Amino acid sequence: MPDPVRAAAVRAVIIIALTLTQVVVALLCTLAGSWLAMPMALSSIGSTMVATWAVLDIWITRQAWRQRDGVVSMPSSAARRRPMGRQ
Template sequence: MGSEHPDRREDHEAAVRLPRQGLWVAEPAARPRMPDPVRTAAVRAVLIVAVTLTLATITFFLALTGSWLALPMVLISVAGTIVGTWGVLDVWITRQMWKQRYGVVSVPSSTARGRRGAPEPAYGSAYAPQPAPPHPGHPGHGPGHGPGPGSQPGGLRRA
């Protein structure tokens, strides 16, 4: 009774020693997961659109039968269409907001860089403080106040 075939015993021992692969193998996603606020808005929009389409179908059949419920259902379907449009726009706006707040990566390959071929200003000229131009209505500026074009070399002078 203790005489088992030697090959079977080796196969059994090898199977016990090898780690088993699980039934579920996690594969990397082709696209990254949507941010939570965008996903929440998308789920909300899908539910609203599904309910609106269901209401529209019921409204259609009630209108075919000539039921008195057709008119209230038409009004409800119109309101559902407006709310469904809001839900889809909410997904779009939330997605754009997320991209604006968290989507720009500050690296040279990012779209946040300047145009190619645009001349870069010299370090000193770009960061040097520029004097503010004088306002004509401000006291102290204008004819008879302070140095004017007549006192500058090469300027206009009265004859």
């Protein structure tokens, strides 16, 4: 995995972990009847949007890297040599 794609993936994993933690805290606040439940729920919605963008960022970074740096061209098993008579 190229470095920019790996960095985007690490960012996404950290953001998703923080979002899941925030959702659990919002759920626990709701169950406890705390005043913090509503602000936590609203910020969880915003964090979910950011986490969605972070996951899309992996795909976008991967596509941009492929366009800029290309794919290493190697013959696959489907690529066959032409017979000596037909060239």
